[in-house]
Amino acid sequence: MKLFICIVLTIFCNKPIWGQETLLCKGNYWTEDEAALMMKTFASEWDDLPSWEARANRIRRGIIEGLQLENMPNISGNFNTIIKGTKAMDGYIVENIAIESFPGFYITGNLYRPANNSETHAAILSPHGHLKNKRFTEYVQNRCAVLARMGAVVFAYDMVGYGECTQVKHDIPIAMLLQTWNSKRVLDYLVSRPDVDPERIGITGGSGGGTQTFILTAIDDRIKASVPVVQVSAHFFGGCVCESGMPIHKSHDHQTNNVEIAALCAPRPMLLVSDGDDWTRNTPQVEYPYIQKVYAMYGEASKVANVHLPLEKHDYGFSKRTAMYNFFSHYLKLDNSEVLSNEGYQEDFVTILHEEDLKVFDKNSSKPKNLLHGNKAVMKYLDVDLK
Template sequence: MMKSVPMLLAILLVPAFAVAQNRVQPELMEVPEIRSSWDDLTEGIATKEDWIARREVLKRRYLDLLGDQHKPEKPPLDLIVHEDVVVDGLYRRQWISYAVEADERAHAYLGTPLELDGKAPAIVALHGTYQHGSKRAAGLIDNPDKAYLDHLCRRGYVVIAPEHFVSGERTPAAGPYDTAAFYEKHPQWTAVGKFTYEHSIAIDVLQSLPQVDPQRIGALGHSLGGHGTFFLAAYDDRIQASACNCGASFFRHNPNVEGWGRNRWYIYFKPIREGLLKGELPPIDFHEIIALIAPRAFLDVSGLNDGHIPTQKQRLLMLMKIMDVYELNGVPENLGFYVHGRKHSVAHESRQLIYGWMDAHLKPAEATQTHLVVPAAEE
């Protein structure tokens, strides 16, 4: 009697299934757990509450690293407009200044779209190590890839591009980015503490403007402005979305770590130099600083071949561990990273990703919503 085709298939497949069940999986088909030195970020952390407690410890360490306890008392803004022009009939660009210390004023370009439908999102755009950095950020000089104020005003953002405190109008007598005079005035503070504090005051400026939605403020930057972005977002919870482009390496796994506490020119953290020379790293590293941004949105864009490649590869492990913190907070969608091979650049695709990230996190949902095509007969 002929067996049915389904029955024959069942008989034939049973031995094969049994063999498959008993087969030892090759090692390459297994998924090993990735372990790295960055795992200390969440060591002993099992819940969101555990993380909140750890975060308080890390925030204190971060403020100590900045020397935040040595910052001066914040003066009234005393905002002054020095120049006012309209660009292409699309936005107003103003050259402004405001007080950051009792005897110091910061300068910045401020851009405001001419046609706004209600209060607009705003962005602090930070330039890199360039003598006339804010002019470049405004699109007036040098590389237009870094003209963030111009690009973003055309996308509907109010933008402030502050000038770094040792460049432009405040270039020291010793030359651009020389911090010797700063440390003579503030021997216990740090250059990173100084620029982070000033960038926080730039947020004050934005929040003082009637055209800005104070709850929708972001920050972005390249190079010095890139790590300045996450230093700011970790420092000031008013930053709701941030993006770092090519923002330097960290303390650990960095053969050039002494550069963070060098004894000449631009000295980031002068107080840590003695420890670095002894091989001692600070009690907080960059994965812990960036994790302070969670649950707010953060995007890291970096070149795998930007500098020391083995160190940059560690950046990927670092970011994967930071993702664990965002998972704990229930918002994994608020962390992103993109790694490319374009070295120290902010190329077209990087800019589009960064600007899209800002749109997704600072604009209303309908601004990034897609739609199906409606056939003409149904219109």
């Protein structure tokens, strides 16, 4: 079956699937029809739990090796945390936060936490995508504040090159490595907090934040529930260097795509949110059934779900957020009674703060003295070989 499908793709699509001159799979790497055929090829590689787990281990190793994660500095703790501008809001607290990712490089963001701090809480990582205003936008503030009022500690953090994370440009060749490492460090920080229950950790992001969501979930089982939004696609591999700029999908002995990477979440709970106006338009017919079969192998078919919104576009809008609220409420044991009414989820209690009020390093504050400056300085410090 594998050989037959590869021959068909080579002849009719003029695309030598297993022997391309580059190991990078960028953007619309396959057509939708090619991707559907490739999903059949992937499915032919396994037919029971042991054979799936063998494939899953190869895919996971491909991510780690492709990102060169094992070459990153050996750091435990040492967050050198900076917290400023604590603001008490309606049922939640917002803090401006920076933690050190590795010596000289800082992750900037905001920490949203419940006003009631008398117990341990679930924690949720909130990476953002390439949509306008990034972590400062209303849809990020809304989802973080609502989750905090539901009882979660939420860390919304900048993509590299955006917001306050301007030590490098977003087009740095190792953007995928930096963002994945940053996510891992945010996770390290959250589980180190005495107010966080390490058995109730979630992650969610839309678009490029969705990519960060399923990559971290695939390689770190401390994530207990995952909601990648408008990003998991069989044919689209991400259009930015931060999503497809390093060889995580392909090596000299394997090929995969973001569907299988997302499936590495199994058997932990996962919600796929898709829409009808982007590369997730086929999720109910192509991507979701494949992932369902993986979960069924574990006897956990009920733990994966898809909310498909055919009339909606590529965003993390209100209906997508409400699906996520429901999912995390159930699997992370959050209390949604404070944000529910007869009309559904309420977000009108959220105060949308100005960008300047959310910054860690404003015009009156000094940055750490050990900052690395520029792509070359960071690449030299990490000594990453992309050849």
